[in-house]
Amino acid sequence: MKSPFTGKEMKLVKEKRQMEFRKEKFKIIFHFYLCEDTNEQFTDVHLDELNVNQLYNQYRDLYNIPFQDEIISIRKKYNLSSTRMSQILGFGPNGYRLYESGEIPSLSNAKLIQMANDPNDFVKLLHMCDKIDQEEKHKIIDKIQHLIHEEENALFEREYVDYLFGREFPSFITGYKKPSFEKISNMVAFFGEKLSPFKTKMNKLLFYSDFLMYRESCFSISGLKYQAIQRGPVPVNFQSLYDFLNNKNIIKINTVDFGEYYGEQIINSIEFDDELFSNKELEILKFVAEKFENINSTQISDLSHMENAWIENVEDKDLINYNYSFELSTI
Structure with a gap:
């Protein structure tokens, strides 16, 4: 965005601020453009939406108001x-x-x-x-x-899905979305069709898709929770998730012998349903697929180790706050 005073491109700044909604005060990561010559601050429609969504999300979370x-x-x-x-x-x-x-x-x-x-x-x-x-x-x-x-x-299957994704109310660890089994399975199927990735790479593709979407809108795509482990950010219970999808014939898992170890490659078994996703979500999925198309599991894992989302949470294997999306450095 260019400054209306100087015509120069302005710097995008993110800083913690306190804002009020319905008499409640919340801390958000406020986004604005700064004209460095005049020190004036500006926002556009997109930044206004990011700022307001953070505020509204926390209010809904505080009072358990449905999204x-x-x-x-x-x-x-x-x-x-x-x-x-x-x-x-x-x-x-x-x-x-x-x-x-x-x-x-x-x-x-x-x-x-x-x-x-x-x-x-x-x-x-x-x-x-x-x-x-x-x-x-x-x-x-x-x-x-x-x-x-x-x-x-369908009680047993529903209870197992609850076990996989949790029953938490949408919050900062789900990207303010309730986990959607349909969306999650179709995201895995999408990347399985496009890239046939191994599990390690699939975990990072999901992570970057959800966190990039959150950076753009303050909402994740899937509602998945992510945890920082040694090989980078991963969906919670990811092993059980892929086994469940395999048993449901949503994906196929091919075991590949590399000599010193075995790799598990994910291939889709269902047709990707793009009707489940918004245009922006589809744009994000396609961008992530193209961005990491020629990057293998080790390389994408190394890239994820450069993210504060992993660096500041891996020691205790903590769940990752989606606000780390505003600090993404490799995408």
Whole structure:
């Protein structure tokens, strides 16, 4: 961005600042451009979004307020319109739609949305709604009973997925996203199709994709948690993750004999579903694939050792805060 005073390119500066939202104060990494000749500070639409998203994310985290993805997924689970959801939960006619588009619910409305996520509680809310006639209520309840039955049948698999990714509320260690099995499996399939990487390289491809997306938007792609271990940043429970994907025929794992050791190469078995991802997320995935196309596992591991995200967490094998994305140095 050029200075309106001098016409020179300005320096991008990141500094810790305290900001307030709904009477709560939060520390964020504030982004701005600095005109070094006049010492004036400027932001653009993108930087404003980065700064505000950090603030909103921490507020949602503090009060366990559902994020947009979850709000959308709850409605889609019941196959209802946003208007119907607003009626059932007692919001204004456009309330649920606004929450899906990013407006932050009040604490009371957030609790109602969380209740709605449980099909049994949602039925109770539906019974209390006086804006929908009994015939339609019965139709919705029939669908919900079918949904409850499906969830009971898939209980073991759901519990195992919870074990892999955790049940934590979206936070700074998930990139403020709830882990999405569909997105995670398709990210692995994407890189398996494009690069057929070994596990060590796959771990870094996922790490750089999620952290680069967070640097651009303050949200990860997958919701994965990453841990710093000796060979660089890796998704938590990555061995179990790849075994599970292999057993589900989402990927194939080929064992390659290198003489002194064996390598495990990941190849996709499903067609990549680009409909799950935003245009920006797809752009990030393609960029990372092209960036590391001709780099092997050892080289990408060495590059990851240059990142503060690894350097400052490897000693205790800590989970990595996504705010380290603002310090990425090799991409």
